[in-house]
Amino acid sequence: MAKIREVLKGNKTTFEVDLGRVAGKRRRLFKPTERLAERTLKEQERKRKLLGNHWDELDFKSRWTTLEILEEMRDHGVTLTEVWETYQKTHLSHGKSIIEDAIDDFLDIKSEAGRRGRYMKEMSRALARFAQGREKRQLGSVGSGEIRSWIASFQGSAATRKTMQMRIKTFFAWAERQALIAKDPTTRLETIRIDQADPQILSVAECRRLIQSARAIDPDMLPYFALSLFSGVRPDECARLTKKDIDLERGQIVISGEASKTRNRRIITLLPPAERIFKKYTFGKFAVNFRRRRTAIKKHAKIKKWPNDVLRHTAASHFYNIYGMDEATKQLGHSASIMLKHYRQMISKEETEDWMNI
Incomplete structure (x- = not known):
């Protein structure tokens, strides 16, 4: 119980507000008048009551964790104040960068470094979601546990969480290189691993129906299929x-370096089905309302499953039969390991011959 006592200090009468033991140490405040001492006591009692209300609002797990941490600190002779001061020195004082400012700087620098529009759009979207509600906080105040919880909040597939983890890791690794934070907190995260699904491709019958449907309802889309389905672009x-x-x-x-995903120039040999299309149909009219038009063609062809990059995967599987591993990877613009991991689906040479005659 806090008390007020009149005491002599330096041959002067003063009033001691004895607050008892706080964080293992006796805490006393001295005021020149009794009125100030009483006001101080009331303010301390108000704070204690407020603290008690905060404690009541905590769930059982949070209370228990707090007590365990305080017990460990006491065993090591460390006070809560010392812990907080150390944290401030090692995390908050380093760079003192605000999250929203750091994100703006990151995006500006990446744009100046020549990152493409899609990369910038995806990074901007991910970082905006992370910054929501944290905009004015110091970047150094974000710990690995908070990032882990944010990633776990994505209730979709493990692939989505892995993507978000990669993007946020890119940002914090950059922040460490720029000396905005002392240490990248994402280095403490476990890498999210997902099972690699078998590559999904269209059957030769589905490819034929797709081309027939394009000819029937939207022939200007055929050059797109010549590029993606028959050339693996x-x-x-x-x-x-x-x-x-x-x-x-x-x-x-x-494929020029400017157009290539890898920024490396490559040359693709025109196969007969692609060559037949380019000789008959005008290139460049498929970009307008592209998604709506492609969906209409899929629906007309009665193709229900459309995995990501299915046209390129289909081409890659046939390229393997036509060219062999080394030349197929050159035509597609990636490594042999990527070819084996993501693209190659075992199909017969007879199916490939049938595909070449579409």
């Missing part, structure tokens, strides 16, 4: 190509 690369990149005289497609 990535969706983003398709959007960056122009008519001049299709060389019918040499029988090839030129």
Whole structure:
């Protein structure tokens, strides 16, 4: 129970407010008048009552964890104040960067470094979700536990959580390199691992129905299928190509470094089904309302399952039969390990011959 006592201090009468033991140490405040002492006592009692209310609001697990931590601190002779002061020195004082400012700087620097629009859009969206409710906090105040909880809040697939973990790790690794934080908290996170599903491709019958449907309801989309289904060009690369990149005289497609996902130039040999399309249909009219038009063609062809990058995966599996591993990877623009891990589906050479005749 706090008390007020009149005492002599330096030959002067003063009033001692004895607050008892706080954090293992006796705490006393001295005031020049009794009135100030009483006011101080009332304020301390108000704070204690408020603290008691906060304690009552905690669930049992939080109370128990708090008591365990305080017990461990006492065993090591450390006070709560010392712990907080140390945390401030090692985390909050380093750089003193605000989260929203750090995100803006990160995006500006990445844009200046030449990152493409899709990368910038995806990173911006992920970081905006992370910053929500944290905008004005210091970046150094974010710990690994908070990041782990944020990642776990995504209730979708494990692949979604893995993607978010990779993006937030990119940001905090950059912040450490820029000396905005003392240590990257994401280094303490366990890497999310997911089982690699078997590559999904379209059957030859589905490919044929797809091309027939495009011819029937939207022939201007056929050059897109020539690129993606019969040449293995990535969706983003398709959007960056122009008519001049299709060389019918040499029988090839030129993917420039500017258009390539990997930023490396490559040349793709035009296979007969793609060549037949480019000789008959005008290139470049598939970009407008692309998703709606592609969905309409899928529906017309009665194709229900459409896994991510299914057209490129289909092409890659046939490329393996046509070219073999080494040349197929050159045509597709990736490594042999990626070919085996993500793309190659075992299909017969007879199926590939049938596919070439679509």
